[in-house]
Amino acid sequence: METSFGPRGSSTEDISRPQLGNVPYGSVITTCTTPGVIALTFDDGPLDYTNDLLDLLDERDVHATFFVAGNNRAKxxxxxxxxxxxxxxxxxxxxGHHIASHTWTHRNxxxxxxxxxRSEMIYNEMAFRNLFGWIPTYMRAPYLECNAASGCLDEMSELGYHVVDQNIxxxxxxxxxxxxxxISKDRYSAGISSNSDSNQYIVLAHDVHDQTVHNLTAFMxxxxxxxxxxxxxxxxxxGDPRENWYRTVSRGRDVTSTESATPTRTVPPTNVSVTTNTATSTATGGLAILVRGQPSEAAVPGTATVDRAKATVEQAVMQTLGRARLPEVTFTTPPTVFVAQVSGHHAETTRQ
Incomplete structure (x- = not known):
């Protein structure tokens, strides 16, 4: 099952986001400004090996930066x-580690x-708020994909984020x-100059991998x-003071195991049907999308993955209804049946 549900509590979308300090917002940062330093960064966690990595960093008295994805890898x-x-x-x-955002579900x-x-960023903020009472001002885009042409960099600037890339x-x-x-050890070793007086690096690794945590990190x-x-x-x-790394926001109550079964509702119920049995069906045996009984311009190809189908339905709903926020869309895919649920309403169809 795929889910787009966000964390519980109110949205952080409307909080104040002053751009403090000298580090640029909405621009891609690939290297440090302080010579003689290396920033080890770890993406995609927390996951099974993260505690082991924290043990190692504690033993070596090293601080690192964690770009956290809030709901990836089915965790x-x-x-x-x-x-x-x-x-x-x-x-x-x-x-004392630096915690930053890596989006909610790790989309490109x-x-x-x-x-x-924006929902990928806001949902992650809500989770940070629920945990700590703050949201981060630093982020790294999944796959390092956030450019000006897509509008991503402008939006990261509007949301008050420093966009961190890497130079190793x-x-x-x-x-x-x-x-x-x-191979990874050799890449790292070859990339690090012996002249520490005039060089500095931001290193990309992942705390979700066994060999990274239990082998590569000690070597680095x-x-x-x-x-x-x-x-x-x-x-x-x-050179950014620690007080600039996070924005304090009103803290929501911590999630309990009981509360987690009832995700945040971000849009009111919307009737969405997904069907192959009307004149709007696609020629490829895919799924046409009807929103409140009206055909959407979008369609789900018969060969689409669940992720791609979900994104297509989400966009169709938002474009048709003018939604400002991501609808809650859940998909299941039994062998011959495709089910889409949006805020509690569902329709199902047998693939033709």
Missing amino acids: GHIDDSSNPWPAVMRRMYSA LNEVNSTIR DTKDYENDSPALIQ IDTAQDRGYRLVTVGECL
Whole structure:
């Protein structure tokens, strides 16, 4: 099952977002401004290995930056206390690491419309608010995909985010095995100059991979220190005071295991039918979308993945009804049946 449900509590969309400090907002940042430092960054967590990584960083007295995705990899919401993630997140923050946003469900921000893009950021903010009473001012786009042409950078500026990229990509996601992780070590080692006086780096890795946590990270720490670099957070490497890393907002009640079963409702109920049995059916055996009985211009191809189908229905609903926020769309795909639910209403069809 795919879900677009966000965290519980009110939206953070309308909070004040002053742009404090000297670090640019809505511009891609690829390197530090302070020489002689390396910022290790870890994307996609928290997940199974994150606590082990926190153990290692504690042992080595190193602070890192975590770009957190709130509801990716089928892990559940990071602010849901029926999951282990709230404790991991609080440990991360208490240890002095820099916590930043990596969106809610890890979508490519260049490939979705403005409403979905903003919801990916707002939902993650709501989870951070529920956990800590603050939201981050730093983000990294999934797949490093956030450019001016799509409107993503302008929207990140409007939302008050520093957009962090990297100048060393370990590509650990391609090398997560004992036989391959040396490739990532070699990429890192080759990218780090021996001249620490005039060089500085933002390094991309992922705390969701076994070999990154249990092999690569210790190597990165040792190599950096052997070559005379200080290991710092992204905020520190950009000379940004810690008070600028987060915005304080009104804190919602922490999620309990009971409350988590009732997700936030962000739009009122909307009748949406998805059918192949009308004149609006696609020629490819896909699904036409009817919103309040009227055909949408969009259609779901018969070969579409669930993710692509979900995005298509979401956009059709928003465009037809003029919604300002992401509708709640849930899909299930039994062998011959496609079911779409939007805010409690559903229709189902047998594929032709």
